Amino acid sequence: MRWSSFFRTASRAFHENPSLSKCLVVCTMIPFNYCSGGGLLAYADAAAEKNMEDKCRKKKVVVLGTGWAGTTFLRNLKSTSFDVEVVSPRNYFAFTPLLPSVTIGTVEARSVVEPIRSITRKKNMDIQFTEAECYRIDPKNNKVYCRSSQDRNLGGKQEFSVDYDYLIIAIGARSNTFNTPGVEEYTHFLKEVEDAQRIRRKVLDLFERASLPCVSEEEKKKLLNFVVVGGGPTGVEFAAELHDFVHDDLSKLYPSIRKYVNITLLEAGDHILNMFDKRITEFAERKFSREGIDVRLGSMVVKVTDKEICTKERGSGNAVSLPYGMVVWSTGIGPRPELLQFMKDVGQGSRRAISTDEWLRVEGFHNIYALGDCATINQRKVMEDIAVIFSKADKNGDGKLDAEEFHEVVDDIIERYPQVDLYLKKKQMNNIMALMRKSEDVSGIVDIETFKAGLSEVDSQMKNLPATAQVAAQQGVYLANCFNRMEQCERYPEGPLKFRGTGRHRFRAFRYKHLGQFAPLGGEQTAAQLPGDWVSIGHSSQWLWYSVYASKQVSWRTRYLVVSDWGRRFIFGRDSSRI
């Protein structure tokens, strides 16, 4: 490495990271001492120099995405020993759970977004943001290739690459069309803020179009048939919000066409909100049917054309065609196209999300993390490791675990394989010994067969985490904590025993803690399912919903805006200007 390039690097680092200054002063002073020593420069050991520079150079963390996972990571990162660069096509964080409210103006789009630069600026850390999308990841050379996401002809070079030491992939997912023909072209998704804004405009367009004097009655009915595909929380909330908008606001402004409005909710499964408690599902279905929202269960969409949406009814097998004014598609998620090549490269081409280990590391890489909707944790099965667990636990190698040996390893097993804990809870057992005892005598000595038999069913408790903001946010917090304590944990690992290797894992594995879930049903009523199967439906849950969503805002600005939007809506109703 030449001196000129060293000084260039140093100068850049100094300009970009004032906090580096002290460190740089030290670095640059040492060579000058050499110089004043006279003639010593030639002997300066190249290796020592590199070592020094490496010590000064912070590790570069590149974060892709500014959604829940990426932003929560950034907000919780406290360690100043990293140089962080964020690359995302959106220069803001969006509070996505409020998107259905944005579609009809209960809350304004701008109230649910916060510039990522504002979020990171307050941290007084080396966080750079670049508005671009990453189109290629090169894990061999620790490099990502990016390009500006603005398609407008602003001029200037638009592509660049960024080197990383750690890469955090948190780019989220896209709506899954299940390759249904016409979905991409004719339906609206509800993933981004822009989607919500487009839906809002379209709803008003349709009301205005249906009000024209030249439009026939049949045409009015078609224009005002709003079809929602997917009975998950998003689809249900959108249908409910749309019903409120029509009922509370538009019916006063467009009284002559109110009677033509129809909202249809298509769900391929047996029930809407099927991830919720039965009581909630039933309540929602009854409420919708009372309000005239046409819920069609077991209805598979097979095709969407510019005029009609075609379904196949599972019960009767009939094909049904529905003329529509607008279709909102909210059936689930799939991988973003930018990620497909990387997934192929790492041998995960056929998966629907990047597979990671329990420490959120992409399988096969120690420095690439993936979290949020774009990733799924591939929990290790106990039964795959059962032999190595046993041999590791059997310290004296007598082929049996005595009480002491068992006691020593049990915490590590539960830590490393969280499904064990879930299984114990499900069976209402106190500890893992109970599993063994059940199938053996009470001596406390366990052989490999007993061990296997005892744990044989625990893997049935493994399930993928839902693709929710809650999971992504918890992963972001978890990963930030890992980075915050990286140095400390390198020295004093706090994770469980490595059953297949030596030593311990640096960190405890990620553990999701479900805090409950809401399903707003319109008319100031919300269904809430809280931990411990506690279910609450009605106006009180709506107030709980208001408080939780207000408290979860990322800034006081958005908190103020969201609350004032709710107030504004109570007093003045929703705005129907078509802008």
Add this chain to the structure above:
Amino acid sequence: MRWSSFFRTASRAFHENPSLSKCLVVCTMIPFNYCSGGGLLAYADAAAEKNMEDKCRKKKVVVLGTGWAGTTFLRNLKSTSFDVEVVSPRNYFAFTPLLPSVTIGTVEARSVVEPIRSITRKKNMDIQFTEAECYRIDPKNNKVYCRSSQDRNLGGKQEFSVDYDYLIIAIGARSNTFNTPGVEEYTHFLKEVEDAQRIRRKVLDLFERASLPCVSEEEKKKLLNFVVVGGGPTGVEFAAELHDFVHDDLSKLYPSIRKYVNITLLEAGDHILNMFDKRITEFAERKFSREGIDVRLGSMVVKVTDKEICTKERGSGNAVSLPYGMVVWSTGIGPRPELLQFMKDVGQGSRRAISTDEWLRVEGFHNIYALGDCATINQRKVMEDIAVIFSKADKNGDGKLDAEEFHEVVDDIIERYPQVDLYLKKKQMNNIMALMRKSEDVSGIVDIETFKAGLSEVDSQMKNLPATAQVAAQQGVYLANCFNRMEQCERYPEGPLKFRGTGRHRFRAFRYKHLGQFAPLGGEQTAAQLPGDWVSIGHSSQWLWYSVYASKQVSWRTRYLVVSDWGRRFIFGRDSSRI
């Protein structure tokens, strides 16, 4: 007229206008009485029937446009004897004086708009709104042809025609490019809410693009050169707001590229804000130069390309090319394309706005009104009418006006020709007799020559009204008052003598009352020029500006939103999310 069509009309009217029900009951009862009389039906006098129907049928007023003029008309219309239909491509009224604030997020777009249906709904009158644009006016058949302004393929018939008894053209104007090549393609106008939203997005796009690591220094300078063409109040306010945005908000979020930002204001004339008092102009120019806004006076734009804006400097005659990131074009207004054909049809093809008489009627039509930016009042010259004025005043026909004759006609002259009043005020004279006395003896007898000489210079006081919201709003109020008192004034005309006809004009002529004008200059400073040449510049005027603009809002909703936006900006700054 056949019965079937009578019933159809009646039924439609009944459905659309519940308040017509009583009238319709009477109308329909009478024929049934005829029927029950047996055989009398055949004798029903067609003329009487038509008479009856006419009596029941309200006169149809069609209003084109929902800007200042149209909306103020609707808000002030109180008479229920009209059937009003509003046709406009925008289903909302926009408080346009706040558009420069919207471009950079001091105020949100949605805070300055109010749905026209909300405005009219509260009036409990027969006001229908149709979101469409009028593309042809057929004054011979009293018909306007409209089509839906949504270009999306929503289906259904999109064209229709509307009959009118009175037509009110208030469609505003478009930005005038003076046929400068490239302006349409490459610059941003600032006329509509959408324009302001586009500008906001573009500003943030440019900041993000300039932040990319692959963009050269030269390119950064180009991207962050913001050019404003036109030193009128809009251009100046936009430049000031943009400066504030960069200085207050963006410089904190984009510290590394702040030094590349440049704002250039091009003005073809000698000074910016040239319609204001000199003190204001000078203050603004000094303030801008202190803040680093590059004001170039005498700079004519001759061409805009995708990369550069080319000007010719009036002083030196030099051609200058400026690379730019964004150009905002705000140089004046021209007629909307939709109106050009109508203007040709009525022989006004070469004009820049529709010419109306002092009662806002399009010249040559008794039932077509034009107001706001699309119209200009063609004030009648005194000297054109001098002979008929004299002969009308000379009641005894002796070729001379004695004091009594003069006294009788003087109010009508001043009412009919407002320039007389302006001239008297300018000369600080009390009454019109002083004009005559100056050139004649004190006998009080005036002959035609003295009369001519006395009034020979008054026409010099005529000038076109500025194209401002204030003028449009006053015209809207004026016209609504005319319509409110239409029946009363038909019977008891209150206008001045018709010098070229018999009797009196129904209404007093429209008279503009200038209430002052603001020019916000950024940094919480505003210049205010109030009537009586009262000039105020600084923070106090900014507070006056806040109060006036808050009080002038069309609804409590927008008032609340605008004030809360200002508050939000004070506390949290402006949002820089690119949505």
